[in-house]
Amino acid sequence: MDIIQFFGRFHVLVLHLPIGILMLAALLEIHCALFNKERSKLCNLIWFWGAIAAISACILGYMLSTGGGYSEDAVFIHMAFGISVASTAIICWLFFKFKKTTSKILTTLLSCLQLFLLFSTGHYGANMTHGETYLVEHAPNFVRTLVGFEPHQEPRPPITAIEDADIYLDLIRPIFKANCISCHNDAKAKGKLNLANIEGINKGGKTANTWGNSQLEKASYIVE
Ligand code: HEC
Structure with missing residues (x-):
């Protein structure tokens, strides 16, 4: 049992609260300012609870990050924005x-x-969960090239x-x-293993260097 990881996983649930509450607060302020509406004092309360929700999401997110499995750069930028x-x-x-x-x-x-900070x-959080290609996976080619991704590859002819x-x-x-690259x-x-390209597959995961020759021989024997 790991109590830090137990609470840390609630980050994925709690993170939606600051998004909803702070977005409501910001939109209400902008609406009242632009349309000369009288500002309700309730807005202060919404900001207050938005701040509490954001602080809670930060603490739980930090707990989750101690479990590892995410690239340090990705964690750093998401944490800084959070x-x-x-x-x-x-x-x-x-x-x-x-x-x-x-x-x-x-x-x-x-x-x-x-x-802007919320978005x-x-x-960056969603990139960590779904991978950087998630949003552009089904995007038209002009959108993909616009945001710096390769255009769609021609589908390979059926074998x-x-x-x-x-x-x-x-x-x-x-x-x-279909089965692995959402986590690798x-x-x-996860497990320091990147299965999204051939270099990552050849490099292996966190146990790659701990495999001795005898284990490799045993493994190839099993495969045969
Ligand atoms: C839901 C997330 C998830 C999916 C999907 C997933 N894995 Fe993993 N994988 C993990 C986690 C987490 C670890 C690390 C486990 C640990 O370190 O105890 C891991 C570790 C591994 C390792 C060991 C790496 C090492 O060197 O320690 C291999 C090999 C692996 N996965 C292969 C695969 C393959 C192949 C697939 C697809 C068929 C796959 N995984 C799909 C989460 C996932």
């Missing part, structure tokens, strides 16, 4: 609660900043004779793509 969401939420709460004058421009700017944090099949491209890659990709390499 902490900035929580800090901005606290600043917004204090600012709107205690401010004496109402500047519509400042209100709109702060609320837009909060929305960025969510985006008619098994001797003509490319072992990796026709047999192994479709299986890994560039951003999230």
Whole structure:
């Protein structure tokens, strides 16, 4: 039993609360500022609970990250954005609660900043869970090239004779793509194993270097 990991996994549930609550707070502020509506005092309460939810998501996210399995760079950027969401939420709460004058421009700017940070944090978090290619997987080619991805590859012709099949491209890659790369990709390499490309497969995972020759011989014997 690992109590830190037990609580850490609730990050995936709790993270939706700051998204909903802080987005509501920011949109209400922008709406009131743009359309000259009277601002309800309830908005302060929404900012407060949004900040609490963001802080909770940060703490649980940190607990989850101690379990490893994610690339350090991916964790770092998601964590940095997550902490900035929580800090901005606290600043917004204090600012709107205690401010004496109402500047519509400042209100709109702060609320837009909060929305931008929320989207960025969510985006980097989702990249870690679903892989960086998830959003562009079914995108048209012009969208893919616009955001720096290769255009879709032509589908490989169906195999008619098994001797003509490319072992990796026709047999192994479709299986890994369907079953494995959601957890073993560039951003999230569970067991330090990246099955998204041939280099990663050849490199192996965290136990790759602990396999002695005798074990490899035994393994190839089993395969035969
Ligand atoms: C739901 C997520 C998930 C999926 C899907 C998944 N794995 Fe894993 N895999 C893991 C985790 C987590 C570990 C690390 C386990 C550990 O370290 O105790 C792991 C470890 C491994 C390892 C050991 C790496 C090492 O060197 O320690 C291999 C090999 C592996 N997976 C192969 C596969 C293959 C092949 C598939 C697809 C058929 C697959 N995995 C699908 C989560 C997943």
